[in-house]
Amino acid sequence: MxxxxxxxxxxxxxxxxxxxxxxxxxxxxxxxxxxxxxxxxxxxxxxxxxxxxxxxxxxxxxxxxxxxxxxxxxxxxxxxxxxxxxxxxxxxxxxxxxxxxxxxxxxxxxxxxxxxxxxxxxxxxxxxxxxxxxxxxxxxxxxxxxxxxxxxxxxxxxxxxxxxxxxxxxxxxxxxxxxxxxxxxxxxxxxxxxxxxxMLRRVIRDHADLVERHRRLEEERACELEQFAGRVAHDILSPLGAVSFSLQLMNQPDQSDAKRAQIAERGTSALSRVKRLVNGLLDFARAGATPDPDARAELRSTLMDVASELQPLADERAIELGIKEDGVCYARCNAGVLTSLVANLAHNAIKYIGDGPVRRIEIRTRHSAQVVRVEVEDSGPGLPPDIEPRIFQPYARSKGSMEPGIGLGLATVKRLAEAHGGRVGVRSITGCGCIFWFELPAVEAMAGVYESVPAPA
Ligand SMILES: Nc1ncnc2c1ncn2[C@@H]1O[C@H](COP(=O)(O)OP(=O)(O)OP(=O)(O)O)[C@@H](O)[C@H]1O
Ligand SMILES: [Mg+2]
Incomplete structure (x- = not known):
């Protein structure tokens, strides 16, 4: 004007x-x-x-x-x-x-x-x-x-x-x-x-800055969508494994009808987790790695879902998998993102627990009005010293690791948590195990509203 x-x-x-x-x-x-x-x-x-x-x-x-x-x-x-x-x-x-x-x-x-x-x-x-x-x-x-x-x-x-x-x-x-x-x-x-x-020069400069910012945003979005493919491929492997395991079990002739129904239900819920994961990560990638401010995910049900998905794997490896949660609380992210965060840490805990006699994993939640915190503690050997300082960087893997993987799980956890205004960290004691944790902003208003929802058995 x-x-x-x-x-x-x-x-x-x-x-x-x-x-x-x-x-x-x-x-x-x-x-x-x-x-x-x-x-x-x-x-x-x-x-x-x-x-x-x-x-x-x-x-x-x-x-x-x-x-x-x-x-x-x-x-x-x-x-x-x-x-x-x-x-x-x-x-x-x-x-x-x-x-x-x-x-x-x-x-x-x-x-x-x-x-x-x-x-x-x-x-x-x-x-x-x-x-x-x-x-x-x-x-x-x-x-x-x-x-x-x-x-x-x-x-x-x-x-x-x-x-x-x-x-x-x-x-x-x-x-x-x-x-x-x-x-x-x-x-x-x-x-x-x-x-x-x-003034015209300033406007032109501001416009050029705006164009540059827009270009960078577009680049970031394109990059995020590119990374999305990798994350999805990475994160759905585990629930798909559960589906495939369920199908194998159902094919066994000695299964009773009741058992088959139970296996089918487990497979179906694994598939719905795949869907939730893909949708959550895709929403996040589409938004150019900027979380939706109205997104919210309930912590306890997500933990239960992930635990039930990983339970067969834990049983297979004779691991005691426990959950300790402190009531209903909501994190400011979508359910797919929260599933990805918890599943990555819990899956790592199972993968890297080693051969020790004590085989225990505990997934804990703590929350305040502002923050929700999830901790995954295992009784494994702790982090290999060679990768501890760069544990959250992409492709950081222990040289001697016999477990399959590409080294993107923890980098994804850090990327998602920080993009949602949260933090990640780890405490490792060699020979005693690790505690991986992440924190996310809590959805305060919702906490009171859902206070009356009964805790799961
Ligand atoms: N709970 C744990 N105990 C011991 N070592 C761990 C634990 N979690 C992760 N690590 C180490 O950190 C490395 C990086 O983990 P990350 O999840 O990023 O990749 P990955 O599990 O190797 O592969 P993927 O991309 O499939 O997750 C692992 O290779 C492993 O050596
Ligand atoms: Mg991993």
Whole structure:
């Protein structure tokens, strides 16, 4: 949302800078036009009026001298000089005037009228041959009228010059004001553009991080699904062994019907464990090794299931398999995952119990409001010292082990427990046996609700 807004502000700032620039050129153009087409031509015309006035004075004196010398009066040069003044005045008056100038222009017209009357009188006196009167008119009246007209023209000229000066200053003021405004807008636009670029860079970086995290997650998920195949293959072998054992027993002719029914039930429950295991591990793998927060598995029934599955194997090896649980409790994982955890540890205990005279395995549970803990204790030889430090790493197996296996069971237990927020560990005493344990977060709310469920016999 902020990105389009930033771009909009930047574009608006640049547009505003352009508008300010245009406004400046309109204002300066207007002032420059006023100077070029009004004040400058006015000054030029008024200056010409003054020049023509001097020329008229000379022409009148020539006329007086000529007639005084007895020559015939010639009004043409005087009339031409008068017309020249009139033409320049007309040209000036044709230009635009403003209110202050109008007052002064009125003075010019008035003094020009006085001058015209004086000149007409002079011409009459010359025509009559009255030289003394003409001399008086020229030296006194004409001089006074010419001085008045000159002064009036000077006033208008100065007014136009002052106006031109003001316009020039205004041009300068507009220019500097517009320059500051445009500069300020450019600075604002640049600052916003830089801020936008920084934010954009951050967004791109965050997006790249997100894409990278997503890619890693996908990779992990693919890897987890890949590992799933291995775990499933690994974990279902044991219950499938129970199924196959049941089928073999059922095929024996000396079995009674009651015994067969019991064997069939055991085989069926082994198969349902296979299903639960596969479903649980598949759910976990599909979730990219992230447990479902709503998952829960009841500990006691899972322990009973695993124990009943392993019982024939334990009997075969003359192992006493016991369960000690401290009431109903729920772990925060699905039933398949919990089955995998317990079955791996219990199966190892049977596999590696060795040939000692005491042959006992105990699966225990303990729980608090926060944690459930499962311990599998055996009376075997304990861990071989060569693998103890790396016992939970994949493919860690004792060199001298005669038991079949690939070394993934404990690595799977650690991986599943930790992925569900739990821990694993082992305490081994050479010659006395091992206690493998794992802990998982408990589902507190459920503990009270199921308090009344009777404990299994
Ligand atoms: N209770 C135990 N007593 C003694 N040694 C054990 C016990 N449990 C595991 N071990 C040793 O730890 C090794 C690793 O066990 P892990 O379960 O990871 O693999 P595995 O049992 O060899 O093969 P699998 O992948 O089939 O489980 C075993 O090979 C064994 O040497
Ligand atoms: Mg194992």
């Amino acid at each position: 902020w990105l389009p807004a930033t771009f909009a502000v930047v574009i608006l700032s640049f547009l505003a800078a352009t508008v300010v620039g245009q406004w400046q050129s309109f204002a300066t153009d207007r002032a420059a036009r006023e100077i070029a087409y009004n004040t400058a031509p006015s000054i030029e015309r008024l200056t010409s009026v003054r020049g023509e006035l001097r020329n008229l004075h000379l022409v009148l004196r020539d006329e007086l001298d000529r007639v005084a010398r007895g020559q015939k009066p010639d009004p043409s040069p005087v009339n031409r000089a008068r017309n020249a003044i009139q033409q320049e005045m007309d040209a000036y008056l044709a230009l635009p005037t403003w209110s202050d100038e109008l007052v002064l222009a009125g003075n010019v017209l008035r003094t020009q009228g006085q001058l015209g009357e004086t000149v007409s009188r002079f011409q009459d006196e010359i025509a009559r041959g009255d030289i003394p009167a003409a001399t008086t008119t020229l030296t006194l009246d004409f001089n006074t009228a010419a001085t008045n007209l000159n002064a009036a023209v000077m006033d208008v000229t100065e007014l136009n010059a002052a106006h031109a000066h003001d316009l020039a200053l205004e041009i300068q003021r507009i220019r500097s004001k517009a320059t500051y405004a445009a500069f300020g807008l450019d600075v604002v636009a640049t600052a916003i553009a830089i801020a936008g670029a920084v």
